[in-house]
Amino acid sequence: MHVIVAEKNISARRIAQILAGAKKVTEKKEGGVSTYTFGETVTIGLRGHVVEVDFEPGYQNWRSEQSTPRSLIDAKTIKVPTERKIVYLLQKLARQAGRITIATDFDTEGELIGKEAFELIRAANLKVPVDRARFSAITPQEISHAFSHTTELDFALAAAGEARQSIDLMWGASLTRFVSLAARRGGQNILSVGRVQTPTLAMIVDREKEIESFVPETYWQLDLETQKSGEVIEARHTNGRFKDKAVAQQAHDRTKPPLVVTDVKAGTKQDRAPSPFDTTSFIVAAARLGFSAANAMRVAEDLYMNGYISYPRTDNTVYPPSLDLNGILTTIRNTPFKKDVEWVMAHRRDVPTRGKKSSTDHPPIHPTGAANRDMIGDDAFKIYELVLRRFLATLAPDAQWKTLKVLFDAGGEEYTATGGELIEPGWHTVYPFSEAKETVLPPFAAGEKLPINKITLDEKQTQPPARYTQSRLIQRMEELGLGTKSTRHEVIAKLVSRKYVEGNPLHPTLVGRVVTESMEQHADAITKPDMTQTLEAHMQQIKESTRTREDVIKESREMLHAAFDQLEAHEQVIGDDIRNRTAEEMNLGICPVCGDGTLAIKHLRGSTQFIGCSRYPGCTFNIGLPVTQWGWAVRTDEVCKKHQLNFVRLVRKGARPWDIGCPLCHHISSNRESLAGIPSLTTAILEKLEARHIYSTADIVKSPPEWLATALDISHAQAIALIHDAEAEMVLLKKRSECRKFLRSHLIPRKGRSYATILKTLKEAGISDIAGLAHSHGAELKKAGISEQEAEKVIEEAQLLHTLQVFREIGIPGASIKKYHAARILDPEDFCTIHPIILAERSGISLETVYRHADLVCSALKCPVPKKITKLQIEKSRKDLMAVRGITDAMILPLLQAGITDVSALLAADAKNLLESTRIPREKISEFQAAAKRMKDRAIIQI
Numbered sequence: 046m047h048v049i050v051a052e053k054n055i056s057a058r059r060i061a062q063i064l065a066g067a068k069k070v071t072e073k074k075e076g077g078v079s080t081y082t083f084g085e086t087v088t089i090g091l092r093g094h095v096v097e098v099d100f101e102p103g104y105q106n107w108r109s110e111q112s113t114p115r116s117l118i119d120a121k122t123i124k125v126p127t128e129r130k131i132v133y134l135l136q137k138l139a140r141q142a143g144r145i146t147i148a149t150d151f152d153t154e155g156e157l158i159g160k161e162a163f164e165l166i167r168a169a170n171l172k173v174p175v176d177r178a179r180f181s182a183i184t185p186q187e188i189s190h191a192f193s194h195t196t197e198l199d200f201a202l203a204a205a206g207e208a209r210q211s212i213d214l215m216w217g218a219s220l221t222r223f224v225s226l227a228a229r230r231g232g233q234n235i236l237s238v239g240r241v242q243t244p245t246l247a248m249i250v251d252r253e254k255e256i257e258s259f260v261p262e263t264y265w266q267l268d269l270e271t272q273k274s275g276e277v278i279e280a281r282h283t284n285g286r287f288k289d290k291a292v293a294q295q296a297h298d299r300t301k302p303p304l305v306v307t308d309v310k311a312g313t314k315q316d317r318a319p320s321p322f323d324t325t326s327f328i329v330a331a332a333r334l335g336f337s338a339a340n341a342m343r344v345a346e347d348l349y350m351n352g353y354i355s356y357p358r359t360d361n362t363v364y365p366p367s368l369d370l371n372g373i374l375t376t377i378r379n380t381p382f383k384k385d386v387e388w389v390m391a392h393r394r395d396v397p398t399r400g401k402k403s404s405t406d407h408p409p410i411h412p413t414g415a416a417n418r419d420m421i422g423d424d425a426f427k428i429y430e431l432v433l434r435r436f437l438a439t440l441a442p443d444a445q446w447k448t449l450k451v452l453f454d455a456g457g458e459e460y461t462a463t464g465g466e467l468i469e470p471g472w473h474t475v476y477p478f479s480e481a482k483e484t485v486l487p488p489f490a491a492g493e494k495l496p497i498n499k500i501t502l503d504e505k506q507t508q509p510p511a512r513y514t515q516s517r518l519i520q521r522m523e524e525l526g527l528g529t530k531s532t533r534h535e536v537i538a539k540l541v542s543r544k545y546v547e548g549n550p551l552h553p554t555l556v557g558r559v560v561t562e563s564m565e566q567h568a569d570a571i572t573k574p575d576m577t578q579t580l581e582a583h584m585q586q587i588k589e590s591t592r593t594r595e596d597v598i599k600e601s602r603e604m605l606h607a608a609f610d611q612l613e614a615h616e617q618v619i620g621d622d623i624r625n626r627t628a629e630e631m632n633l634g635i636c637p638v639c640g641d642g643t644l645a646i647k648h649l650r651g652s653t654q655f656i657g658c659s660r661y662p663g664c665t666f667n668i669g670l671p672v673t674q675w676g677w678a679v680r681t682d683e684v685c686k687k688h689q690l691n692f693v694r695l696v697r698k699g700a701r702p703w704d705i706g707c708p709l710c711h712h713i714s715s716n717r718e719s720l721a722g723i724p725s726l727t728t729a730i731l732e733k734l735e736a737r738h739i740y741s742t743a744d745i746v747k748s749p750p751e752w753l754a755t756a757l758d759i760s761h762a763q764a765i766a767l768i769h770d771a772e773a774e775m776v777l778l779k780k781r782s783e784c785r786k787f788l789r790s791h792l793i794p795r796k797g798r799s800y801a802t803i804l805k806t807l808k809e810a811g812i813s814d815i816a817g818l819a820h821s822h823g824a825e826l827k828k829a830g831i832s833e834q835e836a837e838k839v840i841e842e843a844q845l846l847h848t849l850q851v852f853r854e855i856g857i858p859g860a861s862i863k864k865y866h867a868a869r870i871l872d873p874e875d876f877c878t879i880h881p882i883i884l885a886e887r888s889g890i891s892l893e894t895v896y897r898h899a900d901l902v903c904s905a906l907k908c909p910v911p912k913k914i915t916k917l918q919i920e921k922s923r924k925d926l927m928a929v930r931g932i933t934d935a936m937i938l939p940l941l942q943a944g945i946t947d948v949s950a951l952l953a954a955d956a957k958n959l960l961e962s963t964r965i966p967r968e969k970i971s972e973f974q975a976a977a978k979r980m981k982d983r984a985i986i987q988i
């Protein structure tokens with residue numbers, strides 16, 4: 046069997062289809078992984094990297110004393126499978142294979158992915174021959190050629206990729222850990238630092254600083270308007286920008302008609318057709334169509350894997366001689382661009398254009414298959430058209446412009462107008478994506494006199510440098526040797542996702558800026574592109590086998606150790622600096638209550654977060670927030686128009702953010718229901734309360750009555766009543782919130798069963814607190830979507846909790862409550878109906894103690910306190926009663942409880958009443974009474 050390993054599932058399928066020719070391809074799934082079989086050949090797709098480099102175990106704990114951030118520099122790394130099912134299937138196939146061909150992408154990353162597959166194969170099968178197929182497009186020609194000319198895996202190329210992987214891990218992990226720990230940030234709030242990422246961020250930060258420190262200069266510009274043969278023509282003073290207003294004004298005043306043509310220079314200008322697309326120029330062109338860098342690459346990769354365009358990661362801008370340009374033209378003639386293709390075929394330039402960079406890996410990006418909009422969808426079609434038209438443009442003739450420069454004189458002041466006219470559109474015919482702006486001037490002759498319609502003297506200002514757009518940044522990164530064609534757009538996407546930069550054009554966030562500036566100050570080298578450039582050079586040396594991977598990694602380790610020398614010496618300063626400066630990102634605005642402090646999001650240890658005032662404890666205003674499990678609270682740019690506070694959002698990895706909005710609006714609305722529960726609170730008072738920054742029931746309770754009376758313009762008695770009502774509402778609130786917490790910890794949310802709906806249904810059934818739950822029935826809970834089994838448990842737990850609460854309120858200690866619960870003594874009423882002797886027996890608590898408890902409970906419930914019987918009395922009664930024939934030990938307590946303490950009492954008792962209180966059958970009681978009588982009679986006789 047011949048096994049072919051492709052980089053992705055989709056390419057595995059296409060390769061199988063191409064190689065199978067007329068044979069049928071069968072898709073088979075195992076553990077969710079597809080294989081494609083035809084004849085004796087089977088193809089399998091990886092998911093890019095199926096293993097991941099990580100530190101060996103023991104480095105997971107960030108706060109460990111042994112594995113400090115610095116220790117990560119020299120930590121050993123291991124490869125861990127990340128796609129277990131693919132790895133399993135690959136090794137299974139490897140055991141059965143007679144030949145294996147690695148057909149991953151043809152570049153450093155692809156070679157490394159191939160090498161990883163090779164290692165997995167070797168671990169399963171030591172002997173099977175493994176070869177390598179290399180291609181730049183998944184088209185029938187390329188694929189057939191590649192598979193009939195297979196070579197060896199390029200271990201030097203893969204080693205370069207491995208070196209980059211190890212170095213990136215080492216830099217990223219150690220620096221991120223160091224900076225995050227220094228700034229005391231953890232979880233989703235870590236501060237990431239990376240080898241390419243940090244210098245790139247530094248470029249954006251530096252540009253922002255340039256813009257901020259830019260001092261605009263004022264200048265003046267002098268233009269005039271004339272006309273010829275009905276056409277309006279603009280001419281500008283040849284001085285250009287006047288720095289001095291007086292000089293500009295003089296020139297303006299001297300400008301007098303007539304406007305005399307002094308010189309006419311006509312010429313032509315060659316407009317060269319554009320060079321072929323490499324990754325960077327492709328991303329720049331796609332940006333003009335509205336694609337972000339990452340998005341453009343994603344679409345291009347899809348097109349590549351489906352055979353429509355060639356491999357989109359390339360630095361090459363020169364078509365290799367082997368590329369069949371005619372063949373491509375023939376292929377793409379079969380697209381909606383037939384007319385353009387035929388135009389190019391008819392007007393083909395001698396040699397295609399070429400750019401500055403020629404490399405041997407991949408050809409420039411070009412179309413390889415025919416597609417139309419229906420086949421691939423709108424977005425992909427836009428990118429496909431761009432690639433196709435660019436290819437056509439590189440084969441089309443240059444364009445020709447006719448240029449005209451006219452010089453004028455007006456009262457001794459010289460003006461000029463320029464025109465450009467596209468006389469030979471050439472490549473512009475097929476490539477509309479680059480603007481060709483024409484300014485057509487009518488013919489002029491020297492000495493000609495013209496009118497002056499208007500003279501304008503404009504005051505203008507010099508502009509600061511522009512912020513980087515994504516595509517401009519990618520160009521700049523390329524110039525500086527930062528990252529590779531494959532990683533640049535990913536680095537930018539990372540900076541965005543880590544909230545270091547935002548917007549397009551890009552500008553740094555406060556955190557992005559603070560981290561960069563802190564690094565610039567203390568470990569400059571990390572923020573400079575130099576080290577990364579050095580590494581790129583070293584990678585090249587590894588590829589050419591002039592240096593080993595180990596050697597390069599060793600050098601990188603040394604560089605990083607040097608950086609750590611600096612960093613560790615300033616750890617405290619770096620940490621304080623970042624913490625102090627980023628505190629601002631949590632500020633929401635002026636505290637509405639004290640009007641002086643700043644409201645800010647606070648994160649405490651654990652999962653607590655809230656909004657508090659900077660003047661605490663002087664101002665105690667605060668707004669509660671859900672715990673961090675629901676999302677980490679951050680500030681957004683939006684500001685509440687009413688309260689001038691920034692909006693708050695809860696962000697959680699892998700989940701939609703939860704927008705709280707204005708924290709104060711949120712606070713007010715979440716307290717509305719509770720306030721509505723206060724009977725003495727009218728709408729008018731509610732408005733006044735809000736104006737006085739009283740937002741919640743708790744706020745009312747806290748307010749002194751005199752203050753409240755004055756603030757709300759109500760009587761003292763009304764104020765006291767209001768506070769009293771609020772207190773009662775607080776008790777209810779507390780109970781409701783307990784109930785909510787209780788249900789949260791006992792029920793798992795399911796589809797169609799949110800806590801909110803459960804609570805609502807229960808409330809409708811009159812159950813809104815633990816007591817309600819304790820006394821509820823399964824049927825009521827079932828309506829709320831709680832199953833029978835769950836209900837049983839919920840009720841039982843609620844009973845326990847309820848007992849606990851009631852007993853605790855009454856003053857019974859926790860240890861005793863537990864014992865009562867274990868004995869199923871769950872209702873305080875039991876203390877009034879069951880005699881303490883029985884309670885003591887059942888619970889194992891001493892009788893004395895039970896009496897004390899019964900005292901407490903009965904007086905709390907306003908029941909009569911049970912009569913005390915001492916142990917001694919019990920023993921005496923027991924002895925006395927047990928003498929009666931038929932009375933057993935188990936009956937003593939019920940009898941005692943019924944007040945039967947001796948034989949006389951037994952004789953005097955009414956058998957019917959006794960049955961009710963002791964549950965001893967009537968006839969038995971009659972028997973006992975008869976026996977007792979005999980006994981008594983006997984005693985009398987004996988006397």
Ligand SMILES: [Zn+2]
Pocket residue numbers: 636637638639640641642643658659660664665666
């Ligand atoms: Zn305040």
Ligand SMILES: [Zn+2]
Pocket residue numbers: 685686687688689690707708709710711
């Ligand atoms: Zn608001």
